[in-house]
Amino acid sequence: MSPEPTALLHRRDKHKKIEPYIKISFGQMADTKGLSEYICGNEKGGGFLIDDLKLPAYSNLPFEFSALGDDLDLAILYEEAHGNRQIRDYCAQMLTRFKSLEERPEYAFLRHNALSGGTALSQDKFLADLLGLEAEGDGWIKKNQIVIVDMNAVEDEVVELVASVLARMTLRLLRKADPRNRFPIHLLLEEAHRYISEKTSRYAIDAGKIYERIAKEGRKYGLFVLVASQRPSELSKTVLSQCSNFVIHRIQNPDDLSQIRQMTPFISDAVLK
Numbered sequence: 001m002s003p004e005p006t007a008l009l010h011r012r013d014k015h016k017k018i019e020p021y022i023k024i025s026f027g028q029m030a031d032t033k034g035l036s037e038y039i040c041g042n043e044k045g046g047g048f049l050i051d052d053l054k055l056p057a058y059s060n061l062p063f064e065f066s067a068l069g070d071d072l073d074l075a076i077l078y079e080e081a082h083g084n085r086q087i088r089d090y091c092a093q094m095l096t097r098f099k100s101l102e103e104r105p106e107y108a109f110l111r112h113n114a115l116s117g118g119t120a121l122s123q124d125k126f127l128a129d130l131l132g133l134e135a136e137g138d139g140w141i142k143k144n145q146i147v148i149v150d151m152n153a154v155e156d157e158v159v160e161l162v163a164s165v166l167a168r169m170t171l172r173l174l175r176k177a178d179p180r181n182r183f184p185i186h187l188l189l190e191e192a193h194r195y196i197s198e199k200t201s202r203y204a205i206d207a208g209k210i211y212e213r214i215a216k217e218g219r220k221y222g223l224f225v226l227v228a229s230q231r232p233s234e235l236s237k238t239v240l241s242q243c244s245n246f247v248i249h250r251i252q253n254p255d256d257l258s259q260i261r262q263m264t265p266f267i268s269d270a271v272l273k
Contacts, residue, residue: 227240
């Protein structure tokens, strides 16, 4: 985040007397007024130097998303000034993805504006709203029995990432619940082939792993899963192997039929036909 203008003025007054004696070399480039202003800022603000910076422990603190692009550019310029001519090519894919996060409307929820004056929702309050819970004393009670998270119009890469994060947060909350199974939760995952795929995702490599853990361990914490999909052959075999009941209707694809045959060994060929 950029420093406040008052902090910038205070810093300049403090260093005004010794500034003529300070020389900065940026790689092979001699210091120029423009470069110093770009790094340190000027009377109008800006700059990348923050006095008394303290790195906070990770606690979901918001930061200014718009400053991230400038910080990436400065880091790449720093590497190029020190002779790393390939750094921009190495980072091209990362910069392209950042531009998509910065411009596409479906990623607006990531672009937090810390200067807007809004307050970020606490993690406990967010989870309570998400799971239909209400605080009662030191614990939680069920306020709503059914909560629908509608991501029908969202791109697949966003659905996969957001759904896996919500599932991970839910499992973490139930693991900490005391006593265990105090408020059981049943996840109904519609169109599951979008985010519980057998193949590694090209958007978020480990996103679907949380569902495999939930399928294997979730029941002892009170977290259950119902998976609905038109293409069972595309779903994670680990998740399917943990399912106790199957509702099968109008499956015609040979790959899907073969998958059903493998995951339900007690089914007969006559029933399959």
